[in-house]
Amino acid sequence: xxxxxxxxxxxxxxxxxxxxxxxxxxxxxxxxxxxxxxxxxxxxxxxxxxxxxxxxxxxxxxxxxxxxxxxxxxxxxxxxxxxxxxxxxxxxxxxxxxxxxxxxxxxxxxxxxxxxxxxxxxxxxxxxxxxxxxxxxxxxxxxxxxxxxxxxxxxxxxxxxxxxxxxxxxxxxxxxxxxxxxxxxxxxxxxxxxxxxxxxxxxxxxxxxxxxxxxxxxxxxxxxxxxxxxxxxxxxxxxxxxxxxxxxxxxxxxxxxxxxxxxxxxxxxxxxxxxx
Amino acid sequence: xxxxxxxxxxxxxxxxxxxxxxxxxxxxxxxxxxxxxxxxxxxxxxxxxxxxxxxxxxxxxxxxxxxxxxxxxxxxxxxxxxxxxxxxxxxxxxxxxxxxxxxxxxxxxxxxxxxxxxxxxxxxxxxxxxxxxxxxxxxxxxxxxxxxxxxxxxxxxxxxxxxxxxxxxxxxxxxxxxxxxxxxxxxxxxxxxxxxxx
Numbered sequence: 001x002x003x004x005x006x007x008x009x010x011x012x013x014x015x016x017x018x019x020x021x022x023x024x025x026x027x028x029x030x031x032x033x034x035x036x037x038x039x040x041x042x043x044x045x046x047x048x049x050x051x052x053x054x055x056x057x058x059x060x061x062x063x064x065x066x067x068x069x070x071x072x073x074x075x076x077x078x079x080x081x082x083x084x085x086x087x088x089x090x091x092x093x094x095x096x097x098x099x100x101x102x103x104x105x106x107x108x109x110x111x112x113x114x115x116x117x118x119x120x121x122x123x124x125x126x127x128x129x130x131x132x133x134x135x136x137x138x139x140x141x142x143x144x145x146x147x148x149x150x151x152x153x154x155x156x157x158x159x160x161x162x163x164x165x166x167x168x169x170x171x172x173x174x175x176x177x178x179x180x181x182x183x184x185x186x187x188x189x190x191x192x193x194x195x196x197x198x199x200x201x202x203x204x205x206x207x208x209x210x211x212x213x214x215x216x217x218x219x220x221x222x223x224x225x226x227x228x229x230x231x232x233x234x235x236x237x238x239x240x241x242x243x244x245x246x247x248x249x250x251x252x253x254x255x256x257x258x259x260x261x262x263x264x265x266x267x268x269x270x271x272x273x274x275x276x
Numbered sequence: 277x278x279x280x281x282x283x284x285x286x287x288x289x290x291x292x293x294x295x296x297x298x299x300x301x302x303x304x305x306x307x308x309x310x311x312x313x314x315x316x317x318x319x320x321x322x323x324x325x326x327x328x329x330x331x332x333x334x335x336x337x338x339x340x341x342x343x344x345x346x347x348x349x350x351x352x353x354x355x356x357x358x359x360x361x362x363x364x365x366x367x368x369x370x371x372x373x374x375x376x377x378x379x380x381x382x383x384x385x386x387x388x389x390x391x392x393x394x395x396x397x398x399x400x401x402x403x404x405x406x407x408x409x410x411x412x413x414x415x416x417x418x419x420x421x422x423x424x425x426x427x428x429x430x431x432x433x434x435x436x437x438x439x440x441x442x443x444x445x446x447x448x449x450x451x452x453x454x455x456x457x458x459x460x461x462x463x464x465x466x467x468x469x470x471x472x473x474x
Contacts, residue, residue: 018449019441053452060401061420069291069333070402073326076297 017047021054173255174274177229180258183270190268192217193261197244202273206254210247210275214261221264229256281347285336288329299329303348307355314359324362327395328355334390361392397464404454412447419444 020037023029029037041048061067185200197213204210216222224245226235234252237245254275261269279287279298287295304325311321331354335341343350390398405413411432418428425437434440455461 018452019445022445022448050452050456053455054448056397057401057448057451057455058420060398061405061416064417064420065291065337066330066334066398067402067405069296069330070326070399071406072291072293072296073300073329074406076293076300077322080297080300 021047021051024051025055025058173229173253175229176256177227177231177258180227180229180231180270180272183260184258184272186270188267188269191263193222193263193268195261195269195271198271198273200271204252204273204275206275207249209249210252210273212245212247212259214243216243216263221262223262223265224259225262226252226257226259229258281343284347285341288333289336291333296329299351300325303351306348306352310352310356310359314363316359316363323396323399324355324359326399327358327392330398331358331390331395339389358392358395362396365392393464396460400455400458400461400464401451404451404458407454408447408451411443412450415440415443416447416451 017040020029020033024034024037041051193214193216195212195214197211198204212224221238222240224235224237224240225233227233234257235247252275256272256274258270258272260267260271277294277298279295284295284299288299304321307325307328308318308321311317311324316324328351332351335354341350405416408416415428415432418431423431425440428434429437429440432440432443434443
């Protein structure tokens with residue numbers, strides 16, 4: 001019986017088979033031993049395959065150079081794989097680092113983006129507030145407000161402030177501006193100023209020139225402002241001279257307009273007209 | 277460092293480690309692509325590379341290699357040829373009943389070349405031999421080299437020649453058992469038997 005202990009084999013005296021296999025393939029068996037072995041071989045196919053294997057082993061192992069080459073190939077392969085393994089570990093570590101840092105970076109950038117958007121919103125809100133404030137100033141809803149507007153336009157001469165945007169809907173150009181409607185026809189301390197044209201609530205055709213005529217003893221600091229139906233000034237003229245003003249045809253677009261005359265910053269007339 | 281094909285063959289013939297390393301680094305990817313693209317695994321590719329290199333070494337030692345192409349292409353064709361034979365053998369074993377009795381496809385191996393089956397057996401034997409205890413490897417190497425018994429006993433520090441012989445039988449028996457217990461060897465020997473007795 002053959003036993004393997006710690007990688008070593010121990011054979012009892014009764015077990016002659018391994019020895020006989022080896023000696024048979026080395027032509028060292030003879031006489032009674034050879035006869036006995038051949039008899040065993042004829043009976044046992046497993047033994048036959050063992051003998052064949054041993055023969056092949058002898059043949060293959062005898063080519064020692066091939067065995068040496070195999071050793072070298074295996075050694076090189078193991079070394080290269082160790083190197084590749086090291087590289088693989090580095091790659092895995094780098095991947096893990098990226099995987100960990102990605103959510104952190106995403107969180108940081110997302111927060112930064114939120115802050116940026118918040119700042120933008122604040123800016124927009126501030127600018128809207130400013131616009132509303134200035135709209136309140138430019139679109140006065142009472143007498144004092146109009147006075148304020150007059151003060152503001154004192155510094156310029158005959159300048160157009162704004163025009164209607166082309167895309168403005170026509171229907172909306174004719175809707176009355178409630179705050180101004182109350183001022184139309186109201187009595188002001190006009191002194192010796194008398195408006196001749198346009199007549200109250202006149203209608204002009206777009207192709208007609210727009211003519212203002214008046215009589216006034218005091219020619220100093222006479223101002224005219226024309227506003228659209230949203231309260232936006234579309235024409236302003238300071239220090240008007242003479243007794244008339246003619247705006248060329250097409251200068252004022254279609255829509256409902258309000259106008260006011262001021263002498264020394266005091267409202268003397270507030271009226272309206274329609275351009276069709 | 278780069279080698280010319282001639283230098284590589286010379287280096288392989290002399291088993292220079294640098295040349296073998298160069299071949300592994302530069303030629304293994306080619307072998308891997310053959311195997312992976314043709315229903316094989318990475319391990320199959322490593323086995324095939326070893327077999328291909330042994331075949332190339334043997335070819336350069338026994339026959340005269342006339343290169344009509346570069347060495348890499350030549351090595352590629354050796355490996356591809358071996359892999360196709362290996363696949364065919366394995367398919368024949370898997371579908372024994374249907375195709376085992378059909379004649380095997382013949383590949384254009386030259387007479388002195390190792391057959392695919394022999395290369396696989398050789399690899400199996402070598403691997404198990406190299407897995408033996410070092411003392412066993414030495415004893416068997418001494419016997420294979422036909423060193424006289426007396427000298428082996430002296431070299432190995434054995435008490436006498438009889439003990440040296442016993443060691444040889446034990447080690448050889450261990451090697452045979454390890455080979456027979458390897459599942460891969462069953463495929464090799466079944467195929468051998470079926471080819472001998474169809």
